[in-house]
Amino acid sequence: MQLDDRQKKLLGRTFLDYQSTEAFLQNPIVVSRAEGVYYWDTEGRRYFDGIGGIFVANLGHGHPRVIEAVKRQLDTMSFSPPMHGTSDIALDFVERVGEVTPGTLNFVKPFSGGSESMEAAMKFARQYYKQTDRPHKYKFVSRYLGYHGSTFGAMAASGTGKRKTPFEPQMPGFIKVYPPSYYRDRFASWEECNRFCAQMFEDAIINEDPDTVAGVIVEPIGNTGGIIPPTEEYFHLLREICDRHDVLLIFDEIITGWGRTGSMFAAETFGAIPDIICSGKALSNGTIPLGAMIAREDMAEAFKGDPAAGLNFAHGHTYAGSPVGCAAGLAVINEIVEKDLAARAGKMGTYLAEKLEGLKKYGVVREVRGRGLIRGVEFVKDTNGLQPFPELGMALKKTALQNGLIIRVDPTWFAVVPALVISKDEVDEMCELIDRSLQEALAMV
Numbered sequence: 535m536q537l538d539d540r541q542k543k544l545l546g547r548t549f550l551d552y553q554s555t556e557a558f559l560q561n562p563i564v565v566s567r568a569e570g571v572y573y574w575d576t577e578g579r580r581y582f583d584g585i586g587g588i589f590v591a592n593l594g595h596g597h598p599r600v601i602e603a604v605k606r607q608l609d610t611m612s613f614s615p616p617m618h619g620t621s622d623i624a625l626d627f628v629e630r631v632g633e634v635t636p637g638t639l640n641f642v643k644p645f646s647g648g649s650e651s652m653e654a655a656m657k658f659a660r661q662y663y664k665q666t667d668r669p670h671k672y673k674f675v676s677r678y679l680g681y682h683g684s685t686f687g688a689m690a691a692s693g694t695g696k697r698k699t700p701f702e703p704q705m706p707g708f709i710k711v712y713p714p715s716y717y718r719d720r721f722a723s724w725e726e727c728n729r730f731c732a733q734m735f736e737d738a739i740i741n742e743d744p745d746t747v748a749g750v751i752v753e754p755i756g757n758t759g760g761i762i763p764p765t766e767e768y769f770h771l772l773r774e775i776c777d778r779h780d781v782l783l784i785f786d787e788i789i790t791g792w793g794r795t796g797s798m799f800a801a802e803t804f805g806a807i808p809d810i811i812c813s814g815k816a817l818s819n820g821t822i823p824l825g826a827m828i829a830r831e832d833m834a835e836a837f838k839g840d841p842a843a844g845l846n847f848a849h850g851h852t853y854a855g856s857p858v859g860c861a862a863g864l865a866v867i868n869e870i871v872e873k874d875l876a877a878r879a880g881k882m883g884t885y886l887a888e889k890l891e892g893l894k895k896y897g898v899v900r901e902v903r904g905r906g907l908i909r910g911v912e913f914v915k916d917t918n919g920l921q922p923f924p925e926l927g928m929a930l931k932k933t934a935l936q937n938g939l940i941i942r943v944d945p946t947w948f949a950v951v952p953a954l955v956i957s958k959d960e961v962d963e964m965c966e967l968i969d970r971s972l973q974e975a976l977a978m979v
């Protein structure tokens with residue numbers, strides 16, 4: 535699309551996330567409307583949204599039930615006093631989240647997004663140990679290639695290399711190990727690779743001194759790492775390692791939560807229950823900033839006692855527990871449960887994966903992977919040599935947009951993470967757009 539002079543001038547006065555304005559201006563999009571799996575730009579051109587906003591619009595853009603819930607709450611009360619009280623709807627939200635989470639993950643603190651939930655989890659973990667006679671446990675072990683948010687703590691837990699360099703030095707107390715995807719070609723089997731990488735967590739904890747380690751932080755399926763799901767055994771091993779060394783297992787389910795992987799949470803998909811889940815993104819379907827830190831209920835006991843002792847969770851944000859956010863969250867959860875959208879994501883994900891497998895005919899696809907409706911496709915120059923093919927990804931980024939398709943390209947792989955409500959016809963339409971864009975990209979490299 536063409537930008538007018540005013541739009542160009544205004545783009546000079548703001549920044550897009552993780553994107554150079556000059557690169558954006560070569561192929562700009564300014565959208566003004568969204569519905570279901572589509573956006574429309576200001577010139578009326580339609581785009582297929584293959585990543586649900588950015589893993590947000592699980593129910594499709596503009597879902598009537600969520601919009602209605604938000605409107606109703608706006609008409610009733612849009613804000614409640616965070617330091618003097620709470621709201622009826624925030625308590626309803628706490629109850630409903632607890633009903634759909636696995637295990638005893640019933641302690642729920644709402645926030646305004648993913649990074650806030652991650653920050654809260656890390657502060658909660660540190661304070662928890664201080665108040666339960668293990669005051670030296672403060673370090674976190676997470677993974678290279680992981681992404682947990684843009685704020686300082688979440689960034690320190692992330693392993694996103696150059697993205698972090700401009701902000702160094704990073705916060706101390708964050709140790710990194712490698713995800714299985716990093717070593718996958720160096721082991722005889724994927725299972726063996728996963729066992730080795732789980733063991734790395736234990737080795738790091740032992741060498742750091744378990745008495746100083748508070749938590750292990752992982753995304754069950756890392757997006758920045760290329761959507762490569764570890765084995766179920768990997769998560770079972772992490773659970774055992776954390777139990778052995780009295781370390782909290784923290785799952786960043788900011789992308790994988792709320793039905794995405796075929797279960798309500800990836801914790802269930804992989805059969806390992808963490809001590810804390812961090813949530814965000816799809817929890818409000820993109821209507822209003824919303825996240826939640828969800829912890830084992832018994833952990834909250836460490837924060838309770840005689841009022842004279844002044845025990846509390848020394849943390850808060852102005853919009854944490856926003857009644858409007860909670861109203862959106864309740865509507866989203868109820869819709870997912872009533873329509874069984876997690877199971878739907880599982881079934882439709884299998885169909886999507888089969889369609890994506892069809893791209894192998896071009897001889898440049900190493901692997902199609904993922905769970906449910908989070909799928910990644912990796913490019914190689916040839917399927918024997920397995921040499922990465924970033925030039926193809928860069929070309930695909932352009933051709934996809936030219937064809938009106940929004941997907942995540944990184945550039946040796948691309949991801950499709952569509953709304954859970956996507957129909958079979960819409961999967962077909964998206965895959966046709968991908969196929970066409972890939973053919974055009976191949977002609978360019």
Ligand SMILES: Cc1ncc(COP(=O)(O)O)c(C=O)c1O
Binds near residue numbers: 650757814
């Ligand atoms: C896995 C993961 N964790 C955390 C975050 C941070 O969430 P937010 O951008 O809402 O702060 C993101 C955002 O992309 C994410 O993908």
